[in-house]
Amino acid sequence: MRSELKIEEAKNSDHASVVALLEKTELPPDEIELHMENFLVIRHPESDRGPELLVGSVGLEIYEDSALLRSLAVHPDFQGNGFGTRLVDRIIEVAKGKDITRLFLLTDTAEDFFKKRGFVIVTRDKVPHDMKQSIEFTTLCTSSPSMMREI
Numbered sequence: 091m092r093s094e095l096k097i098e099e100a101k102n103s104d105h106a107s108v109v110a111l112l113e114k115t116e117l118p119p120d121e122i123e124l125h126m127e128n129f130l131v132i133r134h135p136e137s138d139r140g141p142e143l144l145v146g147s148v149g150l151e152i153y154e155d156s157a158l159l160r161s162l163a164v165h166p167d168f169q170g171n172g173f174g175t176r177l178v179d180r181i182i183e184v185a186k187g188k189d190i191t192r193l194f195l196l197t198d199t200a201e202d203f204f205k206k207r208g209f210v211i212v213t214r215d216k217v218p219h220d221m222k223q224s225i226e227f228t229t230l231c232t233s234s235p236s237m238m239r240e241i
């Protein structure tokens with residue numbers, strides 16, 4: 091059944107579910123409401139029973155031809171089943187469709203996960219100016235390593 095769970099575009103009404111998942115996985119939910127149109131989710135078939143049943147999420151904040159990949163989260167009960175990898179693969183396809191050429195991210199918790207998926211550590215001077223004004227760079231993840239992948 092787990093392999094049948096589908097990745098879907100998020101709706102604005104998924105906001106509370108994504109926040110609940112991010113809190114469960116200890117990621118910051120700040121300002122995701124501004125970017126829900128660029129979020130993907132994996133819904134549990136029984137998600138009408140409660141927001142905690144969202145299986146996965148990932149989103150993009152777009153800054154011209156670059157994007158910040160954020161909020162990659164898989165519910166602890168579902169980790170280790172390839173959902174994180176599928177979400178990254180799919181959000182890269184979404185980004186390509188929006189003429190994004192470079193993906194950035196900030197992570198304290200999954201550096202090796204992203205290295206295996208082609209991201210490299212970059213210094214913050216490589217990050218586009220507008221992205222550096224985002225809440226992640228200015229407030230939430232000020233000391234996290236930044237990573238980048240050309241797509």
Ligand SMILES: CC(C)(COP(=O)(O)OP(=O)(O)OC[C@H]1O[C@@H](n2cnc3c(N)ncnc32)[C@H](O)[C@@H]1OP(=O)(O)O)[C@@H](O)C(=O)NCCC(=O)NCCS
Nearest residue numbers: 115162163164169170171172173174175197199200202203
């Ligand atoms: C990181 C995360 C999204 C991975 O999701 P997942 O569905 O478990 O990932 P997959 O099943 O696709 O894992 C694939 C591989 O990555 C490894 N992996 C998983 N989480 C990892 C982590 N935090 N760091 C390093 N490697 C990790 C798995 O061991 C697996 O390795 P293998 O291919 O050698 O067996 C998930 O662990 C998570 O939600 N973590 C908490 C939130 C987080 O840290 N998000 C990233 C911050 S932007």
